[in-house]
Amino acid sequence: MTGAASLRFSKMHGAGNDFVVLDLRGGLPAPTPALARALGDRHTGVGFDQLLTIEDPAQAGAVARYRIWNADGSAAQQCGNGARCVAAWLQRDGVASESMFVLEAPPGPVAVQSLGEGRYALALGVPRFEPADLPFRAEAAQDSYRFTLGGQDVVFGIASMGNPHAVVEVPDVDAADVAGLGPALQARAEFPEGVNVGFAQVLAPDRIRLRVFERGAGETLACGSGACAAVAVLARRGRIGRHVFVELPGGTLEITWPGDQSPVTMAGPTAFVFEGDFLLEQVE
Numbered sequence: 001m002t003g004a005a006s007l008r009f010s011k012m013h014g015a016g017n018d019f020v021v022l023d024l025r026g027g028l029p030a031p032t033p034a035l036a037r038a039l040g041d042r043h044t045g046v047g048f049d050q051l052l053t054i055e056d057p058a059q060a061g062a063v064a065r066y067r068i069w070n071a072d073g074s075a076a077q078q079c080g081n082g083a084r085c086v087a088a089w090l091q092r093d094g095v096a097s098e099s100m101f102v103l104e105a106p107p108g109p110v111a112v113q114s115l116g117e118g119r120y121a122l123a124l125g126v127p128r129f130e131p132a133d134l135p136f137r138a139e140a141a142q143d144s145y146r147f148t149l150g151g152q153d154v155v156f157g158i159a160s161m162g163n164p165h166a167v168v169e170v171p172d173v174d175a176a177d178v179a180g181l182g183p184a185l186q187a188r189a190e191f192p193e194g195v196n197v198g199f200a201q202v203l204a205p206d207r208i209r210l211r212v213f214e215r216g217a218g219e220t221l222a223c224g225s226g227a228c229a230a231v232a233v234l235a236r237r238g239r240i241g242r243h244v245f246v247e248l249p250g251g252t253l254e255i256t257w258p259g260d261q262s263p264v265t266m267a268g269p270t271a272f273v274f275e276g277d278f279l280l281e282q283v284e
């Protein structure tokens with residue numbers, strides 16, 4: 001090591017949604033958007049969909065706090081796959097010795113249960129559907145909304161898991177114009193803080209396929225909060241049940257939403273990929 005200032009990091013993924021995890025406990029400063037972009041660059045940095053920081057908790061009962069930055073440097077309010085990786089990191093670090101513990105996240109507390117073999121179940125809060133919760137500019141709350149994008153009529157539902165989601169039901173996710181409609185929806189002025197756009201195909205009452213064009217990262221191999229939002233929108237419409245397997249390109253997540261006022265629980269895998277030291281001289 002040249003002695004240059006560096007940042008120790010862990011590279012992890014949850015169903016292919018990949019992360020850099022930074023341990024900032026002890027009061028290390030939060031990353032700037034420029035540092036997040038430098039770390040996230042897949043050519044000149046480490047590369048990630050999101051950066052997750054582990055910090056000292058402020059809430060009583062929480063073992064740690066986490067925050068989220070997208071690859072474009074923007075801050076996000078929730079990251080389901082990332083939260084599972086934070087839980088795995090904390091268990092490996094010995095901080096979370098019990099199989100059940102609580103994390104502090106931007107929208108509120110997240111209850112964690114270790115399922116063994118790197119799998120974790122998290123309660124990610126009660127989904128909200130009021131336009132103001134996203135925010136989404138609309139006259140009134142509706143079951144679905146309609147935009148004409150590039151000559152196409154696009155019908156979608158909305159849900160907040162702390163972060164904003166639009167969910168488009170499609171007959172075949174493989175044929176969905178994710179790269180076209182994702183950015184087109186995100187660019188609408190009605191989503192002043194942007195939006196994650198999910199494209200969902202119903203296979204059975206307990207099984208859907210899903211692709212997500214994420215805010216600040218583009219299409220990812222999996223999106224945990226997006227899986228929760230897709231189940232919430234489709235279950236509320238009666239299109240599926242309340243215990244659903246969500247098949248994403250990077251893996252399958254198990255989502256349970258027992259009732260409209262219940263939290264959504266998401267269960268899925270985590271993986272450690274490598275550890276490293278990021279040299280800060282890279283950051284402009």
Ligand SMILES: N[C@H](CCC[C@H](N)C(=O)O)C(=O)O
Nearest residue numbers: 076079080081163215224225
């Ligand atoms: N792009 C999202 C954050 C990451 C969400 C996703 N990776 C997950 O697992 O929930 C946003 O800007 O709200």
